[in-house]
Amino acid sequence: MSLPLFEGLGWLLACLLPFLFIQRRVHREIQAVLLLITRSPGLSVGVFSFLFFPGVFLHELSHFLMAKILRVRTGRFSLIPGTLPDGSLRLGFVETAQADFLRDALIGAAPLITGGLVTAWIGIGKLGAAELIAPLANGNIAGFFILLSKLPQHPDFLLWFYLAFTISSTMLPSTSDRKGWAPVIIVILVLVGILLLAGAGTWLLVNAAPRLNEALKSIAMVFGISLGVHFVLLIPVLFFRMLLSKITGLKVE
Numbered sequence: 682m683s684l685p686l687f688e689g690l691g692w693l694l695a696c697l698l699p700f701l702f703i704q705r706r707v708h709r710e711i712q713a714v715l716l717l718i719t720r721s722p723g724l725s726v727g728v729f730s731f732l733f734f735p736g737v738f739l740h741e742l743s744h745f746l747m748a749k750i751l752r753v754r755t756g757r758f759s760l761i762p763g764t765l766p767d768g769s770l771r772l773g774f775v776e777t778a779q780a781d782f783l784r785d786a787l788i789g790a791a792p793l794i795t796g797g798l799v800t801a802w803i804g805i806g807k808l809g810a811a812e813l814i815a816p817l818a819n820g821n822i823a824g825f826f827i828l829l830s831k832l833p834q835h836p837d838f839l840l841w842f843y844l845a846f847t848i849s850s851t852m853l854p855s856t857s858d859r860k861g862w863a864p865v866i867i868v869i870l871v872l873v874g875i876l877l878l879a880g881a882g883t884w885l886l887v888n889a890a891p892r893l894n895e896a897l898k899s900i901a902m903v904f905g906i907s908l909g910v911h912f913v914l915l916i917p918v919l920f921f922r923m924l925l926s927k928i929t930g931l932k933v934e
Contacts, residue, residue, distance in 0.1 A: 689897025696904035703911045704850055710918045713933035717925040730762040730772050735844055736851030737772045739799065740792040744775040744858075747791035754778040772851070785861030789854050796852025797903040800845055804906035807841040808832055814902075846914060849907035 715725035737760055748755050756776030763771050777788055804810040809832055816824035876885060926932050
C-alpha cells in the first residue's frame with residue numbers, strides 16, 4: 682500500500698524544483714537587461730528593487746508582523762537595497778531579537794506563508810489559474826492551451842500578473858530566515874518516530890497522511906502558479922537580453 686502523501690509530495694517537487702531554477706534565471710536576466718540599458722550597476726539595482734517593491738514590502742512586513750504577534754522585539758525596518766558581504770543583493774531587511782527556535786522559525790517562514798496565500802488568491806481568484814488544472818490533470822493539452830490563451834481576458838490581467846510575479850518571486854525565505862527551521866524539523870521527525878515506535882503507524886496513515894497530502898497539493902498549487910508566471914516571463918526577457926547584447930555588443934557575465 683502506497684502512502685497517500687506521495688502524490689502531494691510528487692506534485693510539490695514537480696512544481697518547486699523547476700520554480701527555484703526559473704526564478705533565479707528570470708532574476709539574472711532582468712538584472713542583465715537593466716545593466717545593459719543603464720550601463721550603471723547602482724542604477725540597475727535601484728530599478729530592479731523598484732520593480733520588485735510590492736513583493737519586497739510584503740516579505741519584510743510579514744517578518745515584522747509575525748515578530749509582533751509572537752512578542753519578539755524588532756529593530757530597524759528597511760526597504761533600501763544593498764549588497765551583502767558575499768556579493769548577493771539584499772532588497773530589504775527587518776531586525777528581530779533572538780528568540781527560541783520555534784518563534785525564529787515562524788518569523789522566518791512568515792513571507793512564505795503570506796506570499797503563498799496572496800499568490801494563490803491572485804492566481805485562482807484574479808487570473809483564473811484553477812481553470813487550467815482539470816484539462817492538465819486529464820491530459821487534455823489542447824484544452825489547456827485554449828484556456829491559457831483566454832487568461833489575459835480577465836479584468837486587470839496585467840496588474841494582477843505583475844503582482845503575482847513580484848510577490849511569488851520574493852516570498853522564498855533567505856538563508857537567515859531559515860536559521861530556526863532545522864530544530865523544528867528535527868523535533869517533528871523525533872515525534873513522528875516516537876509515534877511509529879509506539880505502534881501509531883496505522884493511525885497516522887489513515888488520519889494524518891490524507892490531510893498532509895492535501896496540504897502538500899495546496900502548496901504545490903502555489904508553486905505551480907508561481908512557476909507558470911515566471912516561465913511566461915522567462916522567454917521574452919531572455920530574448921530581449923540577447924537582442925540588447927547583439928545591438929550594444931556587450932555581454933553580462
